[in-house]
Amino acid sequence: MNKTTAPTAVPFPRMLTLDEVQEILNLGKPLVYALVKSGELRAAQFGGRGIWRxxxxxxxxYINAAYAKTAERIASGLITEGDTPAEDTQ
Structure with a gap:
């Protein structure tokens, strides 16, 4: 008897709206749009205008790259203790 096995389903990645990204990163909407527009944060547009995921x-x-870039800047002396604000503003 020949058993056939069903192909293993590859789950689709979780897709986030730009509002969800904004909330997760705790950033303003203009900055999130700028990150997407620059290509720094990879996103795709679906359907009509304004539907980004x-x-x-x-x-x-993106988050891991930001941490690595920050660590490199600290190590190279580009960011010093005086450069880090006590309170972030958006």
Whole structure:
């Protein structure tokens, strides 16, 4: 008897709205749009105008890259203790 196995389904990545990205990063909407427009944060437009989505793994990659870039700037002396504000403003 020949058993056939069903192909393993690849789950679709979780897609986030730009509002969800804004909330997760705690950033203003203009900055989130600027990150998408510059290509720094990978996103895709679906359907009509204004329907943007960011894959969760792309947001994770952006966050990890931001941490790595910050660590490099600190190590190279580009960011000093005096450069870090006590309270972030948006």
């Amino acid at each position: 960011v894959r969760q793994d792309d947001l994770t990659a």
